[in-house]
Amino acid sequence: MSDTFPLVIDGQTVQARQGETVLQAADRAGIQIPTFCNDPRLTPSGACRMCLVEVQGQRRLQPSCAWKAEPGQVVTTASERIEKHRAVLLSMYLADHSQDEAGQAADIATGNKLRAYTVDRDDLLPLAPVHSPRVGRADDNPYIAFDPDRCILCARCTRYCDEVEGVSAIQLVERGGHTTIGTAGMVGLLATSCELCGGCIATCPTGALFEKKADPAPDPDETIVRSTCNFCGVGCQVDLRVRDGRIAAVEAPPPGTTVNDGNLCVKGRFAYDFVHHDERLRSPLIRQADGSFRQATWPEALERVASGLKKIRDRDGGDALGFISSSRCTGEENYLMQKLARAAFGTNNCHQCAAT
Amino acid sequence: MTNSIPEIRDADFLFVIGSNTTEAHPIIAMEMKRAVYRGATLVVADPRAIWLTEVADLHLQLHPGTDVWLLNAMAHVIIEEDLVDHAFIEAHVEGFDAVAAAVADYTPEQAEQVTGIPADHIRRVARQYATTERAGIYYTLGITEHTHGTDNVYALANLVLMTGHLGKPSAGMNPLRGQNNVQGANDAGASPVFYPGYQRVTDDDARQRFEAAWGVPLSPFPGTTLPAMMEGVKHGTVKGLYVMGEDILLSEPNCRDLEEAMNRLEFMVVQDIFFNETCRFADVVLPAACFAEKDGVFTNSDRRVQRVRKAVEPPGDARADWEILCDVARGVGYPMPHYAHPREVYAEMAALCDKFAGIRHERIDQDPRGLQWPCPTADHPGTPTLHVDGPMRGKALMTPVTYRPSAELPDVEYPLILSTGRTLYHYNCATQTRRERHAPLTQPENFLQIHPWDARRLGVAHGDRIEVRSRRGAVRARAQVTKDVRKGCVWMPLHFAEARANLLTNEAGDAVTGTAEYKVCAVAVARVDQDGDEAVAAR
Amino acid sequence: MERHGAQRHRVLALLKEAGGVSVASVQRIARETGVPEADVWGAGRFYELLSHPDVERRVCQGLTCQLFGAATLEGTKVSCLGQCDRAPVVLGRDLGVVHYGMPRGGVSPADPDLPMDLGGPDTADYAGLARARELGVAGVLDALAAAGLQGRGGAGFPAHLKWRSVSEQAVTERYVVCNADEGEPGTFKDREIMLRRPHRMLEGLAIAAETIGAAAIFIYIRGEFPEEKASLQRALAEADAHLGHLDWRFVDGHGAYICGEETALIESIEGRRGMPRLKPPYPTVQGLWGKPTLMNNVETLACIPDILVRGGERFAALGRTEPGTKLYCVSGHVGRPGVYELPLGVCLDEVVDAAGGYVGTPRAFSPGGASSGFLPMSARRVPLDFKGLPAHGSMLGSAGVVVLDDTVDMAQAALWQAVFFEDESCGQCAPCRLGTQLVRQSIGRYLGTGDPAHFAHLDEIAWEMDQGSICGLGMVAALPLQMARRHFPQDFGPRPPGATMTGGGPA
Known part of the structure; x- marks a missing residue:
């Protein structure tokens, strides 16, 4: 199964693996082929036409995302013909896309590949706008928004919803220029089988699908911190997008790089409001004689904790105390909690809620 | 999990029992659905028609609490039709004969009477499971939250062992952990019987190892489990509690009793990110940092140690739990080292545990996929699949189990069986998800699923306000009339603080683990008028 | 319990039965078939007859x-x-x-020498099928090769190569599909075969199925052809003695021209939106449900019985520049529109002669449906065949010949064709979805303003539609405009806003 074989891409001999597409082989060789509709988790559809290349012996340009690499194949990804194809195709996409004041494709925080591919090109055609007669869809779901005028109909979202999420809440509807992303009866997502995982947002290359909660405008000062989701036991990796010291959005790392393969669920992706919630505890609280709590400093509170626990330990022994650790806290914290119980109080009375 | 999450998509047969995977572990459900689309056979055993049954080949809608009957009957078929893996048993298993004898009476026909699953379905599933190489078993709290939870797990393990589905890709025995770091908390020794790395506190060698490292003598006596601790609180033998990151009042069963006992506690510290229900009984409340505000590791269901990284500052004076714990230890006179960073804490633990000896933050930082233990040395790549060279501890022991009914069964006064569980949009006590400002749109209030047959009998219509009573308490909910539940069975989510399902559930615990029977208790349901809304939980 | 999606192929027929797409029908069909609601909705809304079922006229x-x-x-x-x-x-x-x-319209007068002989009696002796059994698979393929029969659906691909390819596949579960989704503007020949000589076509299908060992025969018939479908069903019942042993399935089209494209047609049989697949793999290798599939056009199949009864060489010799006879559909400004069976390779003048001669002064013609664009009368003596017409920037296609006299505004004619392609684009790929809109918009704006500047960049767009589209529809959709501009530049110059031109001058 270790079979690799050579093929030639842009004059360079590249080793491809069995079953690999030209796009994948090129990508591993560092040859970037532009594409909108390719997502490694999905069956290639070849629909966006952005990744067309010349394959020797083929009269027509072929989609590299779907074209299987073959031994000895000669592929060209950059030529006058391909450049012209890309320029005209991108011009056509742009004519059907909402534009900013500068006539560029909208700039959005989650990235807009159409903008990335067009912003520095000087060979685009100034085409008249296409007014595709798409119908909109009202949607009162709290998380997922859709702007059909930023949609290039690559169908990654519908294929993701079907092939990966296995939900099929959305689908291409209508045809021709009327084609758009819709639901049965064009109802809002809450009225469908949608599980609000937001995977459609993550796979959308142009930001047509976007988070209602997050500011769609890009922020150059944004930082991204890789962490682990704090909900269930799958251990999804998350990229926390941080702006002004707050979590602005949560995204999955790229497909194929982590255990969650680019996927998240509704909780992992959207349920982060608790982090900055008003009701978060901000200072230690100490119960007063009248039974009410008052705010306290850390030294005060720690002193009260130490004396309260010590008193019982010294009088009744450590086994009169119980230490309840948490599967919500980190491994290090669980280690320290049991060490506290065992080393500082001499008891093995340490447990946590979920033994499963 | 004996196997890894990424292996699921390559399985050819998936037996999912007691796991509402789509709602509780959506990402694992996605992997399962992928396997199905590839052509795998999926069998779901659950009293409810959970979402996953929509893509399943077969739904075994068993009567709650009769899992042992189903699993033993499957074993019966496998033995009767000689589908056992003799070579594997010969080489790696002890106790097969005892199990064979124990399941001899568990015929599928008898099982049909008890479980309500057609005998030919049991036969079909048993055959397919035994004869498919890449066949995995996946389960969660639907198996363990019973008085016979340990029996259920043994019965599953017996199936795995007699068919040799161990140490093979996309097979094995796979408990899906309900919380982010259940595995990691157990690994780290948050257990009355184990030090970190599953070293027994009663093992002298292990104890000496930890005494040497920590510089103090340690207790050789096993501690008490959480349920026993709660009993201790009620009986006054436990006088002080230090509670970190748990809302025990919400999450422990029969919380009304516990609430009264809490008042008798001499001293309690609660350390959390929100002022939870348990805080009401605390003497000191310490504000903690949440996962996004600190560094450390979580260990997931497939033993994968991954990094948690600080992204934002904690609010106000809140501090990371690890910092607080160190200060408390020093406050009571124990010389806890001054760790500069959790990586030093981890290194200390790993040095004491062979299973994690090769794991360090610095290594995980290099690999976005994390490291799966066992990982004994610094150059060990981790272990995605356990027991590849046979069971880790020499020969695996099969344990015969016999059916025991659930502790509380329905009767005239409480004629319905209540199970509790999670929903997709909420998490545990919902301290986090209900603070999600949009969550009310998806699931605003507590509900009870009830079969149309029962609903009609009780004069309850879809959307009616109802009261659910058990021997321990009562809560209000909205009726959701659906055929997703069996006749005679009702189901309620556990997420709603103002209508706590755990006021109803039975604290009767599993004989071994003490885990409470959240999945089966007897209740009565009645419609209430709108103006009765005030008198919640008054019985 | 059914396998996920196993009932998908029933979706479109159930929608038709239910009177079209509605929230209620979609919910019910989703429940019944296990296909997700959005998929049922999305599939149904693709088809004109399902999304607009209640149209009076x-x-x-x-x-x-x-x-x-x-x-x-x-x-x-x-x-x-x-x-x-x-x-x-x-x-x-x-x-x-x-x-x-x-x-x-008319057809060629009865002539037993013609392979299809639309004017003759529809005999049902099934001598061709009997002969095929005598010849065996190799003999049938040899006869087809000798006949040089080219696919009559429009592409002109040698039929024997298709048949051979399917019969050589390792996978033995195979299907035969008859493409009876005729819909190219100007084309109505398959209609006449199905109405007048249904046995010919059924016999051709039976021979195909027996030759390649097909598990089932699918006849995908245009939804707007209920009469034609009834004719075939009648014939099938009549010939039960000859055909009853085969598994015949009728599948309705539901109003989508693109489903005449073979892979879109397959998607449609499978119950999906009729969006063409990437090729390769070709249907001969992976077609219906991934199995090797032989798909032929109605006319191609109708040629088969004669080839087997009277020999491939005789059939080949009937042609002029290429093998066999061909059904030419003639309409527009001619005396007797209709379907005429003529030697393949006759020129426009001969075709129109058969159709009662020109009416008025001819100025332009479309030799093979909308996809063939427009040619000027200077091409009236060019052989109308598969290999020659591409040299003139056109193609024989379905041989739907439309003659336009000198009263026609060619910009207007180009707009009609552009509207057709825009309406029928499946929407899957951008070059076609956006290109057809840009083409139609440019002509419309030109006609509204009289300003030829609206044709700026049309050459590049047409080039990209040809280069970048997934299927043939997008590749040719700009041809009518481009060829009209090339051959009739006087109709595309500056003109008063809203004006109509005829014969190259103001009307």
Whole structure:
């Protein structure tokens, strides 16, 4: 199964693996082929036409995302013909896309590949706008928004919803220029089988699908911190997008790089409001004689904790105390909690809620 | 999990029992659905028609609490039709004969009477499971939250062992952990019987190892489990509690009793990110940092140690739990080292545990996929699949189990069986998800699923306000009339603080683990008028 | 419990049965078939007859009907209905013709020497099928090769290569599909075969199925052809003694021209949106449900019995520049529109001669449906065949010949064709979805303003549609405009806003 074989891409001999597409082989060789509709988790559809290349012996340009690499194949990804194809195709996409004041494709925080591919090109055609007669869809779901005028109909979202999420809440509807992303009866997502995982947002290359909660405008000062989701036991990796010291959005790392393969669920992706919630505890609280709590400093509170626990330990022994650790806290914290119980109080009375 | 999450998509047969995977572990459900689309056979055993049954080949809608009957009957078929893996048993298993004898009476026909699953379905599933190489078993709290939870797990393990589905890709025995770091908390020794790395506190060698490292003598006596601790609180033998990151009042069963006992506690510290229900009984409340505000590791269901990284500052004076714990230890006179960073804490633990000896933050930082233990040395790549060279501890022991009914069964006064569980949009006590400002749109209030047959009998219509009573308490909910539940069975989510399902559930615990029977208790349901809304939980 | 999606192929038929797409019908069908609601909705909304089931009057907007005043008729505008010989045509609610401009067109006079002989009696002796059994698989393939039969659907691909390819596949579960989804504007030949010589076609299908060992035969028939379907079903019942041993399945089209494209047609049989697949793999290798599939056009199949009975060499010799006879559909400004079986490779003048001669002064013609663009009368003696026409930037296609006299504004004619392609684009790939809109917009704006600047960049767009589209529809959709601009530049110059030109000058 270790079979690799050579093929030639842009004059360079590249080793491809069995079953690999030209796009994948090129990508591993560092040859970037532009594409909108390719997502490694999905069956290639070849629909966006952005990744067309010349394959020797083929009269027509072929989609590299779907074209299987073959031994000895000669592929060209950059030529006058391909450049012209890309320029005209991108011009056509742009004519059907909402534009900013500068006539560029909208700039959005989650990235807009159409903008990335067009912003520095000087060979685009100034085409008249296409007014595709798409119908909109009202949607009162709290998380997922859709702007059909930023949609290039690559169908990654519908294929993701079907092939990966296995939900099929959305689908291409209508045809021709009327084609758009819709639901049965064009109802809002809450009225469908949608599980609000937001995977459609993550796979959308142009930001047509976007988070209602997050500011769609890009922020150059944004930082991204890789962490682990704090909900269930799958251990999804998350990229926390941080702006002004707050979590602005949560995204999955790229497909194929982590255990969650680019996927998240509704909780992992959207349920982060608790982090900055008003009701978060901000200072230690100490119960007063009248039974009410008052705010306290850390030294005060720690002193009260130490004396309260010590008193019982010294009088009744450590086994009169119980230490309840948490599967919500980190491994290090669980280690320290049991060490506290065992080393500082001499008891093995340490447990946590979920033994499963 | 004996196997890894990424292996699921390559399985050819998936037996999912007691796991509402789509709602509780959506990402694992996605992997399962992928396997199905590839052509795998999926069998779901659950009293409810959970979402996953929509893509399943077969739904075994068993009567709650009769899992042992189903699993033993499957074993019966496998033995009767000689589908056992003799070579594997010969080489790696002890106790097969005892199990064979124990399941001899568990015929599928008898099982049909008890479980309500057609005998030919049991036969079909048993055959397919035994004869498919890449066949995995996946389960969660639907198996363990019973008085016979340990029996259920043994019965599953017996199936795995007699068919040799161990140490093979996309097979094995796979408990899906309900919380982010259940595995990691157990690994780290948050257990009355184990030090970190599953070293027994009663093992002298292990104890000496930890005494040497920590510089103090340690207790050789096993501690008490959480349920026993709660009993201790009620009986006054436990006088002080230090509670970190748990809302025990919400999450422990029969919380009304516990609430009264809490008042008798001499001293309690609660350390959390929100002022939870348990805080009401605390003497000191310490504000903690949440996962996004600190560094450390979580260990997931497939033993994968991954990094948690600080992204934002904690609010106000809140501090990371690890910092607080160190200060408390020093406050009571124990010389806890001054760790500069959790990586030093981890290194200390790993040095004491062979299973994690090769794991360090610095290594995980290099690999976005994390490291799966066992990982004994610094150059060990981790272990995605356990027991590849046979069971880790020499020969695996099969344990015969016999059916025991659930502790509380329905009767005239409480004629319905209540199970509790999670929903997709909420998490545990919902301290986090209900603070999600949009969550009310998806699931605003507590509900009870009830079969149309029962609903009609009780004069309850879809959307009616109802009261659910058990021997321990009562809560209000909205009726959701659906055929997703069996006749005679009702189901309620556990997420709603103002209508706590755990006021109803039975604290009767599993004989071994003490885990409470959240999945089966007897209740009565009645419609209430709108103006009765005030008198919640008054019985 | 059914496998996920195993009932998907029933979705479109169930939607038709339910009277079209509605929230209620979609929910019920999703439950019944296990196909997700959104998929049922999305599939149904792709098809004109399912998304707009309750239309009282469907007015054909095909080129020929437009030439004869379709714009003045009331009703819902729809793409070409394949009734060009009776232009202009309106269908009623039950898809029967309720209005037409002239009587049904003619066909070649009966002549037993003709392989299809539309004017002759529809004999049902199934001698071709018997002969095929005598010859065996190799013999049948050899006869086809000797006949040099090229696919009559439009591409002209040698039939024997297709048949051979399917019969050589390792996978033994195979299907035969008859493409009876005729819909190219100007084309109505398959209609005449199905009405007049259904046995010919069925016999061809039976021979195909036995030759390649097909598990089932699918006849995908245009939804607007209920009469034709009934004719085939009648014939099938009549010939039960010859055909009853085979598994025949009729599948309705639901109003989508693109489903004439073979892979879109397969998707449609499978119950999906009719969006063409990437090729390769070709249907001969992976077709219906991934199995090797032989798909032929109605006319191709109708040629088969004669080839087997009288020999491939004889069939080949009937052609002029290429093998065999060909059904030419003639409409527009001619004396007797209809379907004429002539030697393959005759020129326009000969075709029109068979069709009663020119009416008025001919100025332009479309040799093979909308996809073939327009040619000037200077090409009137060019052989109308598969290999020669591409040299003139055109193609034989379906041989739907439309003649335009000197009263026609070629910009207007180009707009009619552009509207057709825009309406029928499946929307899957951008070059076609956006290109067809840009082409139609440019002509419309030009006609509105008279300013040729609206054709700026049309060459590049047309080039990209040809280069970048997934299927043939997008590749040719700019041809009518581009060829009209090339051959009739006087109709595309500056003109007063809103003006109409005829014969190269103001009307």
